[in-house]
Amino acid sequence: GAVIGILGGGQLGRMLSVAASRLGFKTCIYEPGGDCPASHVSNYHFQKPYEDEDALRQFAEAVDVITYEFENIPTSALDVLDGLKPIRPGREALRVSQDRLTEKDFLTNLGLKTAPYADIPDAASLKAALDTIGAPAILKTRRFGYDGKGQARIMQTSDADAALSDMSGAPAILEGFVDFSHEVSVIGARGVDGQVACFDPGENVHQGGILRTTTLPANLSAAQRTDAVLLTGQILNALDYVGVMGVELFVTPQGLIVNEIAPRVHNSGHWTQQGCSVDQFEQHIRAVAGWPLGDGSRYADVVMENLIGDDMDRVPELAQDPNVSVHLYGKAEVKAGRKMGHVNRVVRRD
Ligand code: ATP
Ligand code: MG
Numbered sequence: 001g002a003v004i005g006i007l008g009g010g011q012l013g014r015m016l017s018v019a020a021s022r023l024g025f026k027t028c029i030y031e032p033g034g035d036c037p038a039s040h041v042s043n044y045h046f047q048k049p050y051e052d053e054d055a056l057r058q059f060a061e062a063v064d065v066i067t068y069e070f071e072n073i074p075t076s077a078l079d080v081l082d083g084l085k086p087i088r089p090g091r092e093a094l095r096v097s098q099d100r101l102t103e104k105d106f107l108t109n110l111g112l113k114t115a116p117y118a119d120i121p122d123a124a125s126l127k128a129a130l131d132t133i134g135a136p137a138i139l140k141t142r143r144f145g146y147d148g149k150g151q152a153r154i155m156q157t158s159d160a161d162a163a164l165s166d167m168s169g170a171p172a173i174l175e176g177f178v179d180f181s182h183e184v185s186v187i188g189a190r191g192v193d194g195q196v197a198c199f200d201p202g203e204n205v206h207q208g209g210i211l212r213t214t215t216l217p218a219n220l221s222a223a224q225r226t227d228a229v230l231l232t233g234q235i236l237n238a239l240d241y242v243g244v245m246g247v248e249l250f251v252t253p254q255g256l257i258v259n260e261i262a263p264r265v266h267n268s269g270h271w272t273q274q275g276c277s278v279d280q281f282e283q284h285i286r287a288v289a290g291w292p293l294g295d296g297s298r299y300a301d302v303v304m305e306n307l308i309g310d311d312m313d314r315v316p317e318l319a320q321d322p323n324v325s326v327h328l329y330g331k332a333e334v335k336a337g338r339k340m341g342h343v344n345r346v347v348r349r350d
């Protein structure tokens with residue numbers, strides 16, 4: 001059978017591997033770390049650094065298609081893999097989404113709304129940008145940020161110097177603070193043939209920059225729901241995308257504002273495991289393997305809750321609840337702020 005190569009070995013890689021296995025594929029992960037969530041369930045594990053060009057070539061040799069579970073894959077590694085086996089989603093999606101500035105420019109050029117933003121290459125440009133954008137605002141590193149890391153809030157202009165020193169010299173952008181009523185996300189998929197399918201948008205609550213819950217259905221009008229799905233299709237088509245993508249949106253009276261896009265399966269799509277007959281992980285495997293996309297219609301109301309750090313203490317109790325499905329990532333060490341698992345609570349079934 002065919003082998004799916006996955007760059008990265010975290011919980012997303014783990015759940016992708018399980019989905020691939022159910023469709024009869026084997027998986028081979030490439031992950032420098034040893035005891036990682038995906039390694040427990042994958043058939044093969046290249047435990048090599050991303051700088052090891054020989055290992056990358058052997059990995060490409062061993063697989064039929066290459067996908068990934070995180071967007072910060074070094075460009076040099078992609079250069080080695082390029083042309084050896086298909087990389088899905090393609091490199092354009094990675095190029096655009098690896099850098100918040102490139103991503104915002106791309107979205108703006110598509111005619112989509114984003115927070116007002118400005119490139120901040122140095123201290124002087126921050127003063128000028130704050131004059132235009134105004135406070136409150138958020139300074140974010142252009143690259144490598146996740147779970148709210150690499151961000152500093154500027155409540156008033158006098159916070160500017162402290163925020164800048166939080167970036168430790170990394171290239172940054174300034175974003176105007178969006179006065180949203182709530183946050184939603186769309187998990188979209190596009191097949192090799194260009195077919196597009198989107199899951200129903202979910203409503204997200206963050207705490208301390210980390211996703212806490214996703215609730216289905218989201219509080220959206222029919223028009224907002226249509227808009228969310230259509231703009232996701234626009235993004236997928238513009239990138240000639242193959243695979244699943246997460247699109248984070250702010251809901252405002254002025255319409256939907258795109259926060260960011262993630263070129264991979266997404267934490268806010270975990271509810272699909274209990275809400276649909278084909279979940280986001282199977283949908284992604286179908287897409288990258290060249291299968292037709294599955295039917296992702298939602299047949300239940302679901303609340304997904306992340307188990308972060310000490311939330312693990314609640315597992316024995318949660319496991320007794322007949323409406324709760326428990327998903328644990330097999331991480332050896334519990335740490336504050338670390339995503340250890342999640343639960344899907346089915347609230348109502350069609
Ligand atoms: P992720 O883990 O989702 O990749 P991240 O580190 O990339 O997170 P963002 O999505 O940029 O972080 O921001 C995290 C959260 O902070 C957002 O979901 C939102 O709640 C808040 N936030 C970010 N940018 C803005 C903004 N411009 N205006 C208002 N709130 C914001
Ligand atoms: Mg992000």
Ligand code: MG
Nearest residue numbers: 147248259260
């Ligand atoms: Mg985000």
